[in-house]
Amino acid sequence: MTAKPHKRTRILVIAPNFRVGSGPSNSLLFIKYLPTESIIFYTSEERASYFANSKNDKLIHTTSLRGLTHYRLSRILRDLADRLSFDYVITIAPEYLIFLPPKMLKKTLAIPQGFPEIPHVKMEFKNLLNVGYHISLLETYRVSKNVGAMGAISKYMYDEISRRLRPKRIALLYNPVREEFFANSKTLDRGVEKLRLLYVGVLKRLKGVDKLISFMPDVLREFPNTRLDIIGEGPLRSALEEEVRRLKLDKYVKIHGRVEEDALLRFYREATILVTASNWEGFCLPVAEAAAMGIPSVVRAVYALKEHVELGYAEGFNKDDPYEFLMALGRVLDNYEKLSERGREVARLLYYPYKVAQRIMAVLKELN
Incomplete structure (x- = not known):
């Protein structure tokens, strides 16, 4: 008698329309290390293959999400779950689960x-206070009551999820960092003549990029080189460029915009x-990427940023x-x-994709 082949665990990964290389997209890099067959629901073959492990027989399912509301998308996912058999579902956007069967x-x-709202920070908040926004919050809250588990990407998020959503189960998982950052570790050349500071992120007021530029005249008085x-890109770019010109910092501050992944690694190596x-x-x-490369950080010591200081590789102000x-x-x-x-x-302990995958598999096994 021929033995039946071992059935592999199948996971539906719901990855909304995030740009490849962005923080939310990078949060899924653990997928290629899961000992399972993953069906990735994403925008395009290019985006889905970003997470796939070509050495494994993973099935990649792609579809266009453009123009879809989270209501319509949730119905598509419900139909997909009805047609195909999944052992587990993983998502970084709970609002897409509202029509998934209990x-x-x-x-x-x-x-x-x-979380889409930050009561303590009002500067980015004015246009979000509308009916649709509050409905989305209520739906996220309702769904979170019924999911098997919630994962937290930091201790701060762990506390916020526990307080706001009160899920049945919660685990501290952290987000993964691309393997390339671990392979490009560096140490400081004590003979270095130039202090290279690096900011990576969206150019908007919430991120405080304007403050970094305003600090530079004082920094240059202490460290002239x-x-x-x-x-990064964002709505503040023009205003930031104008501020650089106003402060006569053109020789010392350069706004590069969004760069390709290889160029980004070069900037980190030089920082x-x-x-x-x-x-x-x-x-x-x-x-976290800087930490993987052995580059310390200086951060505003608030919310999850404070945790990087507490973990011992960043200093805060x-x-x-x-x-x-x-x-x-x-x-x-x-x-x-x-x-x-x-x-x-x-x-290596918290952010390597394989380590994150191990923690996630441990949570999934608890859902049986």
């Missing part, structure tokens, strides 16, 4: 990347310290005060080797 919700792990490279004055983060992928920022830079330079090695150590 039986399937019990086998679902939702890993939200943040400093350069700040700003990587001495990663810097961010963001007013809110649920995780902050660039700080609190006020929009160039003196506080300078003091944090000084602490990093005085303890560079210690912070650098600590960053590599923590990143």
Whole structure:
């Protein structure tokens, strides 16, 4: 008698229309390490294959999400779950689960990347206070009550999910960092003549990029050979470029816009310290990427950013005060080797995609 082939675990991964290489997209890099067959519901073959492991026999299912509301998309996913048999569902956007059958919700792990409203930070908030926004919040809250488990990408998010959504089960998972960052680890050349500061992220007021530029005249008085490279796009770009010209910082601050992945790695390799004055983060992928490469960070010590300081590879400041920022830079330079090695150590333990996949599989097994 021929033995029946072993049935592989099948997972439906719901990945909304995020740009490849963005923080939310990178949060799914663990997929290629799952010992399962994953069906990835994404925008295009290019985007889906970004997460696939070509060495495994994973099935990639793609579809166009453009123009779809989360209501219509949730119905498509419900039909997909009816037609195909899945053991588990993983999503980074709980609002896409509203029409999923209760039986399937019990086998679902939702890993939200943040909450759409931040009561403490009003600057990005004015246009969000509308009926549709509140309905989406209520739906997310209702769905979270019925999913098998919620995953948190930081201790801050763990506390927020527990307090706001009160799920049945919650696990601290963290977000993964691309393997290339671990392969490009560096150490500080003590003979370096130029201090290279690097910001990576969206150019909007919430991220505090304007504050970094405003700190630069004081930084240059203390460290005359400093350069700040700003990587990213956003609604503030024109205003930031104008501010650079107004402060006569053209030789010292360069806004590069969005760059390709290879170029991004080069900027990290050339950086001495990663810097961010963001007013809110649920995780902050660039700080984790820098840690994997052995590059310490200076961060505004709030929300999830504070955790990077507590983990021992970043220094923090609190006020929009160039003196506080300078003091944090000084602490990093005085303890560079210690912070650098600590960053590599923590990143290998918490942010390597394979480690994240192990934690996720442990949660999924608890849903049986």
